[in-house]
Amino acid sequence: MGTTDIGGVITLTGTDLDPHVTHEATRRLLTGPGLPSNSALLGFGALRHRPALRRVAELVDDAERLAEELRDQLVVGALRTVDRDLESLVLNGTTGEIFTTHVHRRHPGLMDLSPLAPSLDALLRCAAATDELIASRGRFASQGYGPKVVAAASERLASVFAADAGEDLAPYWRMAALIRPLARIARPGTGLALDLPSRLLDEEFGSAAVVRFEEVDFPGTLTHEPTRRFLREVGLPENGYWYELDTDVPLPTLAEYYADEDRFTAEELPSEADRLIRLGYLVEDTSLVVDGATGAVLCWSEADAVLRPLNADISTLAFTVWLVHREKALDQEHDLTDAYEQLAATMAETLAAVDPIACDPTPRTPQDDGWRYWPEAFEDQAGGGLYA
Structure with missing residues (x-):
């Protein structure tokens, strides 16, 4: 009998583990308590296939190009992120240690190992504690x-x-x-997704860098009162690294902005352009807008002529730019970007816990193609966005 998946737990037989897994504690775990088949952080679906455990050397085209320490490592699963597997989890069958690697089938010479946990048992306990934090249960x-x-x-x-x-x-x-x-950092709000702590943005960015708007700045189509109140009383950082506000003139609708720019006809703009208020831009050709009726925050790409969701509302936009600013300070102290891909995934998952819309590729507008700005920005290592 081979791999079983009963009650959300994957277990293996001794035959599955022979001859590669000799570490006794690992054998006991895999044949006894087993591994969770459903976890936010870890995916062990690879163990359902036959053979359950495969050596890294079996998964590449030219195993001779692999570093010797990699060849007999056993692929047991993957680190998971919001929408995909991130890196392979590999087990040293002799010591029980767990590492991560990217399996490059055609380019095995590029592969290396990164330590993750001293044992499968330790890996599961660390993942379980993280799951408890995310779900606000157990010790959290x-x-x-x-x-x-x-x-x-x-x-x-x-x-x-x-x-x-x-x-x-x-x-x-x-x-x-x-x-x-x-x-x-912020409790659920009334009218908006979050109730940010008083002066959170001022303390993070400096009060001089936070823009608070006045009633005269708002177009008549901004009828969503919680958004108006937030922009008046809390405000937004003028420059959030991946976005910048326009503060020179009263906030225009998207239709008014492009009427002045004379680059797009009314037919080429989103159908709701008269109620989309332009706050600024994300990158040069992408406008940051808020729906004046609902408070939803979106981005409109000139190059793609597509309106996409950005954040649930103005409060989660503020949280996002605060989160990025905090990460940069933490990177300066702890060198988090040394593991850039894992950091980008952690940032996306942290944002998704507060604002699922920001990372969910489910189409929400007629032309929405599922591309999401924030996860893509986090992952852009060449652009250097998460570096301090």
Whole structure:
């Protein structure tokens, strides 16, 4: 009998593990308690195939080009992110250690190993603690919201990781402890998704860098009162690195902006252009807009002529730029970008926990193609967006 998946747990037989897994504690776990078949962070679907465990050398075209330490490592699953598998999880069958790698079938010489956990058991405990934080259950069930909660959750998660994975944490767990608790900075709001702590943006960016609008700045089509109140009382950073506000003139509708620009006809603009208020831009040819009736925040690409969701509303836009600014400060201190791809995934998952719309590729407008600005911006290592 081979791999079984019963009650959400994958187990293997001793025959599945022979001759490659000799580490006794690993054998006991895989043939006894097993591995979760459903996890936000870890995917073990590869174990359902036959053979359940495959050596890295079997998965590439020219195994001779592999580093010797890689050849007999066993692929057991994958690190997962919002919409895909991120990196392969590989097991050292002799020591029980877990590493990550990218399996380059045609270019095995590019592959290397990154330590993740000293054992499968430690990996599962670290992932379970992270899942509890994300879902606000277990040891994080009554954590609340705000800066003190973020600091306490970060410290507690780091202590859990240190107990299970050692003081010299793999970058993935270090960034999990530093970044993921940031999702607890703001409690759910009334009228808007979030109720940001008082002066959060002022303290992060400096009060001089935060723009608060006046009634005279708003067009009549901005009828969504929670958005008006937020822009008046809380405001937005003028420059959020991946976006910039236009503050020289009262906020125009998208139709008014392009009437002045004389580049697009009314027929070429989104049908709701008269109620889309342009706040600024994301990149040179992409406008940052808010729907004046609903408060939804969107982006309109000139190059693609497509209107796409950006954030649920103005409060989660503010959270996003705050999150990016916090990450840069943390990177300066902890070198998080040394594991850039894992950091980009952690950022996307942290944002998705607060604002699923920002990362969900489900089409929401007639021309929406599912492309999402923030996850793509996070992943753009060449653009250097997450570097301090």
